[in-house]
Each structure stands twice: as C-alpha cells, then as structure tokens.
Amino acid sequence: xPTLSVIMIVKNESDCLAxxxxxxxxxxxxxIVGDTGSTDNTKAIARAHDARVIxxxxxxxxAAARNATIAAATGDWLLHMDAxxxxxxxxxxxxxxxxxxxxxxxxxxxLTLANYCNEPRSWRWVVTTPDDPHARGFxxxxxxxxxxxxxxxxxxxxxEAIHENITDSVIENGGIIRSLxxxxxxxxxxxxxxxxxxxxxxxxxLCRKKAEERTTDPKAWHDLAEQLLSTGxxxxxxxxxARVLELEPSHLGASxxxxxxxxxxGRLDEAKSILERLDAAGHTEPxxxxxxxxxxxxxxxxxxxxxxxxxxxxxxxxxxxGMLTLARALDVxxxxxxxxxxxxxxxxxxxxxxxxxERIEAWKLRTEGEAFAGADDFExxxxxxxxxxxxxxxxxxxxxDVGVVLHQxxxxxxxxxxxxxxLKLAPGLEPARQNLGLI
Numbered sequence: 016x017p018t019l020s021v022i023m024i025v026k027n028e029s030d031c032l033a034x035x036x037x038x039x040x041x042x043x044x045x046x047i048v049g050d051t052g053s054t055d056n057t058k059a060i061a062r063a064h065d066a067r068v069i070x071x072x073x074x075x076x077x078a079a080a081r082n083a084t085i086a087a088a089t090g091d092w093l094l095h096m097d098a099x100x101x102x103x104x105x106x107x108x109x110x111x112x113x114x115x116x117x118x119x120x121x122x123x124x125x126l127t128l129a130n131y132c133n134e135p136r137s138w139r140w141v142v143t144t145p146d147d148p149h150a151r152g153f154x155x156x157x158x159x160x161x162x163x164x165x166x167x168x169x170x171x172x173x174x175e176a177i178h179e180n181i182t183d184s185v186i187e188n189g190g191i192i193r194s195l196x197x198x199x200x201x202x203x204x205x206x207x208x209x210x211x212x213x214x215x216x217x218x219x220x221l222c223r224k225k226a227e228e229r230t231t232d233p234k235a236w237h238d239l240a241e242q243l244l245s246t247g248x249x250x251x252x253x254x255x256x257a258r259v260l261e262l263e264p265s266h267l268g269a270s271x272x273x274x275x276x277x278x279x280x281g282r283l284d285e286a287k288s289i290l291e292r293l294d295a296a297g298h299t300e301p302x303x304x305x306x307x308x309x310x311x312x313x314x315x316x317x318x319x320x321x322x323x324x325x326x327x328x329x330x331x332x333x334x335x336x337g338m339l340t341l342a343r344a345l346d347v348x349x350x351x352x353x354x355x356x357x358x359x360x361x362x363x364x365x366x367x368x369x370x371x372x373e374r375i376e377a378w379k380l381r382t383e384g385e386a387f388a389g390a391d392d393f394e395x396x397x398x399x400x401x402x403x404x405x406x407x408x409x410x411x412x413x414x415x416d417v418g419v420v421l422h423q424x425x426x427x428x429x430x431x432x433x434x435x436x437x438l439k440l441a442p443g444l445e446p447a448r449q450n451l452g453l454i
Contacts, residue, residue, distance in 0.1 A: 018044040019114045020090030020167070024071060024080045027210075028098035029055040031202065036064035038102040039094070042111040049084040057098075075221060078173035088167060092118070095163045095181075099203035100128075103149065106197030110164060113195065122190035123171070123181075124164035126197045129156035130204035135335045135368050138271050138302030142333045142365055149200045154367035156201075162192065163199065175229075177221035178238040218242050226255070233263040240272060249276060265296045274306060283310050301327045305337040312344050315442030320344040333364035339374065346412050347441045354378070377407035384416060393420045411441035418450055427454055 021043040025032060036046065046066035050058055051073040061068050071083045085093060092114045096102065102110075106126070113119060131153040134140055139157045143150040150156075162182045165171050170188045173179045185192060206214075222239040229235040240255035253276050259269035270289050277286035287310045293303050308323035321344045327337035338361040345354040355378055362371035384399030397420045403413045418433030431454050437447035 017091040017114050017117045018089070019092045019094060019111070020045040020047055020088035021094045021096055022047045022049070022081070022084035022088050023096045023098060024049040024051055024077070024084060025053065025057055025061070025098045026051045026073075027053050027055045027057060029053075029057050029060055032057055032060050032098045033064065034101050035096060035098050036061065036066060038104075039096060039107065040064060042102070042107040043094070045088065045090050047084045047088050049080055049087070051080055076176040077221075078175055078179040081173040081179060085167070085172065091167055093165055093167050096199070097201070097203070099201060099206075101149070101200045101202070103198040103200060106195075106199070109195060109197050113164075118166060120191065121193040122166045122169060123162050123185045123192045125160050125192060125194040126163045126199055128159040128161050128163075128201050129198045130159060130201045131156045132205045133367060135365060135370075138300060142335065145366055149198070151202065152367075153205070154365050157204065160194070161199075164195070166190070175225060175235075177218060177225055178234075180234075215242070215246050219246055231262060233259045233266055233269070236262070237266065237269050240269060244272065249279075252276070265292065265298075267293065267298060267300070271302065278306065278310070283313055286310060301330060301334045301337055303327075305334060305340055308337070308340045308344065312340065312347065312441055312443070317344055317347050317441070317443035320443075321348070333361070335361050335365045335368060335371065338364070339370065342374070343410075343441075346410070347444050351378070351382075351412075373406040377403040377410060377413070380406070381410070381413050381416060384413075384420075388416070388420055388423075393423045396420050397424070409440055411437040411444050411447065414440065415444060415447040415450065418447070422450070422454070430454060 019042060021039045025048055039046065046064065048061040048066045048068045049071040050068055051071050058068050069087050071080050073080065081095065094110065113124065131150060133154050134157065135155065137157055139159065140155050141158050142155045143153065162185065165181060165185060169190060170184070171181055171190065172184045173181050174183060219242045222242040226235045226239045236255050236259045240252045240259065243252035243255060253273065256269040256273040259266050260273065270293050274286040274289045287307065290303055290307050294307070304323045304327035308320045308327060311320035311323060321341065324337055324341035324344055328334050328341055338357050342354040342357040342361070345357065358371060358375050358378060362375060365371060380399050380403035384396045384403065387396035387399060397417065400413055400417045400420065404410065407413070414433050414437035418430040418437065421430035421433060431451065434447045434451040437444055438451065
C-alpha cells in the first residue's frame with residue numbers, strides 16, 4: 016500500500032501548529048517538520064503530534080527549505096502543508112483514498128487553498144455559509160488552486176525562493192497533473208500584528224530580489240505586484256503589473272489588478288480597455304463582467320450595466336459585488352423595489368459584509384424621506400436623505416432627492432451641486448438631468 020508523508024517548514028508557529036498537525040494525523044503515515052530556527056516551543060508541539068523534526072538552516076529560500084523536507088521524507092506520496100493551515104475533514108479522506116490508489120493515473124494533484132478573509136471586492140473571493148465551522152467567523156475565502164500533493168522519487172522539486180512552486184518541475188519531468196476538489200483551510204492570510212508585518216517585509220524583499228533575477232518571468236513580477244499591494248505600495252504595484260502585461264498581455268491577475276487600480280484613480284476608459292481585452296480572450300470570470308458593469312453605469316450606459324451585472328450574477332455561487340452593482344443600476348432606471356430585492360439577496364448571501372446592510376438601511380431611509388417629501392415636509396425629508404447618504408454616499412438617486420428638496424427649500428446653488436453629484440455617479444439618471452436643466 017502506498018504511503019503518505021506530510022511535509023512542512025515552520026518557524027515560531029506554536030500558536031497554530033497543533034491544529035494543523037491534528038488535521039493530518041489520521042491520513043499521514045509520516046509527518047516531517049523542517050524547523051528553520053524556532054525560538055518558541057514549536058518543536059515540542061510537533062514531536063507531541065508524532066512528527067519527525069529536522070533542522071533546516073534558513074538561507075532566504077523557501078524552495079530550498081521545502082526541498083530539504085522532500086529529501087527527508089520516506090513516503091511514496093508527499094502532501095505539502097503550512098502551519099497556519101488545516102486540512103478539510105472530508106478532503107483528508109479523499110486524499111487518503113487517492114494515495115491508496117497510487118494516484119489513480121496521476122503524479123501530482125492540485126488542491127484549493129482557501130485563504131479566509133472578508134474581502135468581497137477581491138475577484139477570487141468565494142462566499143461561505145454562515146454556519147461553516149471552518150470559516151471561523153469569516154464571510155468567505157480567496158480560492159487559490161495549488162499543486163500540493165505529489166509523487167515522491169520522480170525528481171519533482173520546488174523552485175523560486177519566494178512564492179515557490181513545484182508545477183514547472185512536475186511538467187518538465189513528464190508528470191500527469193489532475194485536480195481534486197479538496198480544500199486546505201488557510202488562516203494566516205488576514206493575520207495582523209508585529210509578526211505579520213515582519214513576514215510581509217521579508218516576503219517583499221524576497222519578491223524584489225526574485226523579480227530582479229527573473230526579469231522576463233511574468234510570475235515573478237506578478238508575485239512582486241501582489242506583495243506590494245499587501246504593503247500598500249499601489250503605485251509601485253501598478254508598475255510591476257505593467258511589466259507583467261508587457262510580457263503576457265492577457266495575464267488575468269495582473270490585468271485585474273491594473274484595471275482595479277485604474278478604476279480607483281477614475282481612469283475608467285483605461286480600465287475598460289483592459290477588461291474588454293480579457294473578455295475578448297474568453298475570460299468568463301464574474302469579476303470581469305462586474306467591473307465592466309460598474310464602468311458602464313459610470314458612463315451613463317445603464318441598460319448595458321444591467322445586462323452585464325445580470326451576467327456577472329448568473330452563476331450559482333453568489334457574487335456580492337455583482338449583486339450590489341446590479342442593485343445600483345436597477346435603482347438608476349427607477350426599479351427601486353427590484354433593487355431592494357437584490358440587496359436583500361446580497362445580505363442573505365454574505366451577512367458578515369457590512370456594506371450590504373448599510374445599503375439596505377440607506378434604501379429604507381431614502382424611502383422614508385421620499386414619503387416626507389411627498390407630504391411637503393421637506394425639512395424631515397432632507398434629514399432622512401442626509402442620514403441615508405452617511406450610510407451610502409455613492410447613491411445617485413438619494414443625491415438627486417436631496418437636490419429636489421433643496422430646490423423646494425430655495426437652496427438653488429446647493430440643489431445644483433446635488434444634481435451634478437448624482438449625474439457624476441450615474442450620468443444615465445434621467446430625473447437628475449431633467450432637474451439640473453430646470454435650475
């Protein structure tokens with residue numbers, strides 16, 4: 016019967032290592048923990064879980080450290096884990112069955128790393144159910160397919176000092192790669208504090224060095240861009256993404272990041288150009304249509320925005336940003352009730368995302384304000400509208416309502432500013448255009 020070795024490298028992971036090791040003990044025949052210099056009780060925890068600990072001198076090279084654990088392992092198959100990860104319960108059974116079948120014709124298996132966080136705006140974010148115990152309070156995770164399970168003794172090795180990968184080596188050695196629908200739950204993505212900041216700094220330095228050494232490698236430059244973004248260096252990240260796109264014009268990750276940065280800066284035409292190139296290249300990922308819908312709305316093409324947003328939300332997996340974009344577009348064409356239905360669906364899908372609840376509460380306040388305005392109580396209406404804008408400052412319909420009330424109160428210049436603000440947010444909002452024309 017084929018055997019399975021779990022391999023990992025660690026340093027000062029006493030806060031999370033026990034959970035990781037407990038999740039793999041029932042499926043592993045052997046656990047190899049390569050310690051790169053722990054000063055806490057990491058080694059003791061590893062040994063308490065029957066792991067074999069080896070000392071691995073740290074040389075600023077994650078690939079070299081991982082290859083040391085490969086060399087020490089005796090299993091026929093190797094499963095790469097990190098200390099802040101937990102193997103899914105059902106996933107462990109699936110991995111064990113595959114190893115027992117000696118790969119069932121495959122030499123390497125791609126699993127999905129679930130990086131838990133509350134970042135619905137990220138294009139790889141996947142919603143979790145509220146009662147999912149693995150979520151640990153997070154609303155979802157960033158899905159990252161990674162080759163983590165592979166046959167030993169075939170010459171497979173990790174490469175690249177940072178964001179190391181084994182895929183190139185597997186391909187070069189003629190290995191057959193398949194995917195297995197197994198999650199590895201990762202809880203270090205949203206870590207904060209001094210330890211997390213030191214880790215980011217170390218990773219950034221290694222990413223810079225890798226990009227300098229691999230000047231024509233799109234992955235190296237994209238890894239640098241991602242690390243720069245994580246440290247708030249948006250301008251330099253944009254430059255790194257531009258380098259990626261010079262080397263690989265249809266690179267999905269770099270294109271997405273670049274488009275998002277352009278949208279933040281208000282450079283909508285440039286963002287649209289990048290997204291349309293992805294669309295033409297056959298990328299059907301929902302975030303592409305979602306971003307194009309948001310741009311169409313800001314350009315005044317509301318019908319197009321609705322079409323694109325409906326396409327972006329057509330899949331069974333909830334796309335909360337697509338839903339919020341669709342609700343906005345429906346509001347702009349005057350379908351407030353359907354917009355509210357979409358907002359309710361978004362909150363039900365991701366109850367932990369505050370923006371959904373804030374948008375709904377703002378919708379309620381706006382509706383109350385419109386009732387006051389209909390009864391000629393303009394002071395009360397204005398108060399409700401302003402409360403709504405504190406929750407949802409980008410609602411063009413509410414800005415238009417504020418303008419209407421201010422006009423009634425004789426504040427013509429302020430009303431004009433409100434109508435202009437509404438049209439800047441949604442040039443297709445016809446009532447605002449008509450109201451501005453009356454002043």
